[in-house]
Amino acid sequence: MTQPPNKIDATSIFPSDPDQMDDDQAFACWVVQRLRDAGHVALLAGGCVRDLLLGNTPKDYDVATSAHPKQVQRLFRRTIAVGVSFGVIRVLGRDNRIVEVATFRADLGYSDGRHPDGVRFTDPREDALRRDFTINGMFLDPLSNEVHDFVGGVDDLRAGVIRAIGDAPTRFEEDKLRLLRAVRFAARFSFNVEEATARAVRAMAGQLNVVSPERILAELRLLLTARSRRQGAGMLRDLCLWDHALPELGAVATDEGRWETTCRLLDHWHESISLPLCLAALSATMPQVDARKLVEPFFERLHGPNDERDRTAWLTTHRDGFDNARGERPARLKRLMAHVGGEELLELAEARAEAGLADDVEITHARRLRDRWTDEEVDPAPLLKGHDLIKAGIQPGPRMGELLERIRDEQLDGTIGTRDEALAYLKTIKAD
Template sequence: MSVNLEATRTFSIEVIQTLQAAGFQALWAGGCVRDLLLRKPSKDFDVATDATPDQVREVFGYERTLAIGASFGVITVQGGKRRGQVEVATFRTDLGYSDGRRPDDVRFSSAEEDAQRRDFTINGMFYDPIQKKVLDYVGGQRDLKHGLVRSIGNPYKRFEEDKLRMLRAVRFSSTFAFDLELQTQHAIREYASHIHVVSAERIAAEMRRMLADNHRMIAVRMLRDLTLLHEILPEAESTVGHALRWSETYHSLERLEVSDFRVAMALLLRYACHGSVLNGNPLKPIEPANVVCHRWKLTNDETKTIQWLLRHEHTVRHADQVAWPKLQRLLIADSAPLLIATGYAVQRARDNSTVGVEHAEACMSLPEEELNPDPILSGSDLIQAGFKPGPQFQRVLEAVRDQQLEKRLHTTEEALAFAKAHWD
């Protein structure tokens, strides 16, 4: 049974009620408060309290709680398979960030002090769902009203504490179509070169969320303007260069109609990999996309799909000029719908001529027996006919398949005759 978000929300309110009944202050904190005020759905309902981790465990029982984050004041309260779990964090002040990621130590504090350690004002508010009251010590409601992403306090200090906040600033600004406050912008430009202390996995996680969002083009523009893209994706910056090519890249990201990180990455790296696609060995990974995927530690599926899209996007954009056997092999692939989306995005960014992609999309709607008919010849058929297994097997089978798809061969007997005639 999957977790129900509404059930998780209800469970988080029960957690707050239980803590308040035990004499503690307990509130929703962070992103769920922001989403509530923006009237947007939220996935996480984090709770903040003045109860210490030990007190939280005493209230809910040790069997229902996990102390994985106890050193930072965080206890996880479990609500079961359907209701999920809720993180309960003790109000705290962070004491130093030597690694630019985690606090060296924490001191338990008040709600007001806790708000001051958070990243942006729109994420620094609390809400009491029992009394239906917002607690705002940082001006988050004001910035939400004006559509502004602003660091809490000194932005230089906020980014010194955690360099990932620079990418988060871009994500929040682009996702909500908010402006990024000027001092926050200046601090990001100054600290951009420090982003490398952030792990590849955390960078990739932020980029997944940015590029899968409908505002991905705005995010990429901001990353470039703030010099962050140069740091995290130098391949695209150094290789694309030309203003017209960047314009096309922006517009292709803007016109992409699927929310898929892999497609967006292929569009972003398309010009950077253009030469490698044209001149490289088709059996080897495409550089520099391979370098990026490896550096960001992307999954095998992400890496394979990005490479495949880069290798075949030109073909699908000119599908009306491509031999059917070659096109057919692309259209029966699992990632074919993503390839179609890639082709449309590029063509609409270039000249809006989508005849080739439309042809490919129409072919995908063909009946299965026409789009992907059962092969009329197999390796077993060749062996039974006296052919010796070897390197030629695959070449002959592919040639037979081409002839079948072009409707020049129809039976196994015809296929065997063709094989004998073309066996070296």
């Protein structure tokens, strides 16, 4: 047993008065109490303990217990068995609240480098020793605020260190995704990766490819979209993971000048951003034709969603769309702004200007226009549609599309504003 970090009052990590608990805390505490009343050991476990010790609000609560899965299911009315063979049951509460309850276990080998071959139910100490990093290996009794730390997690929280539990190569051999998770946790909390753990990551970086594409993408999404994306990208590079996690962007990490500019781009945002926007920023120092080429291989390799692939492609294709904003027709600027990625494109332009890749005067002009124009001015309802042109004697086909685009441009430029004006304009251009 160790004490929490000095800045944390051990008696107030978890509210002792139920009236002071939020609904998630109250539900987690109720689950622990119910297991205790049935004669089982039950403790909060893992990430929620880490977050509470850091003074953060956990996004969810996990409970570790001596109760076996069937015993857990008998104790709670609403449960979902998500991994009975691994001892994991989800307990459901009101308002879609979920607490995942897992039996204390030891894992029996990882022959595929991803999943345990089996488990043996055990005690808290052994359960802690099979986890990934010390800061994730602690337990908390929410009823007494006692921290159960068998792995030195509290000391590492105090020191700001990401350290594998036990032998680092063994931990990474069990689950290669931990290579990326080490970077994500270090970036998220502005921690350092402990030396032996860092050596193991560098030595084993090439083994990341045994992890499923979906799991890699999920981890990269958390890493690259977070406020700490710049620190995370730097650690991917420093720990030799870049070429295995982001091979499509290899040229970004090998050129020092390009890398420094990329870091300035990533530093532009002080909040979370989307994966398409981050990828567009990461590729912004590459020639535009090369940047576009990275999109499809990245999403194909990692089985990413088509809508994100398309938005990333659009952002890279139009990244210079506001570079000459003062000389552009309003119609062109409004078309860009009206796109689903329009606001992200403006943000990318501002980041490029800040990093010296675009003229700040031009980008500032574009931002002022967007702030001045209403959404209705940026994307008004079309004055004419296809059936209007058919009535005017225009046959369906490419010509009709061209005429509709010309009419739309005039509308967006503000030179025509009514249906009658659009019909009159059509008469002047349909013979062109």
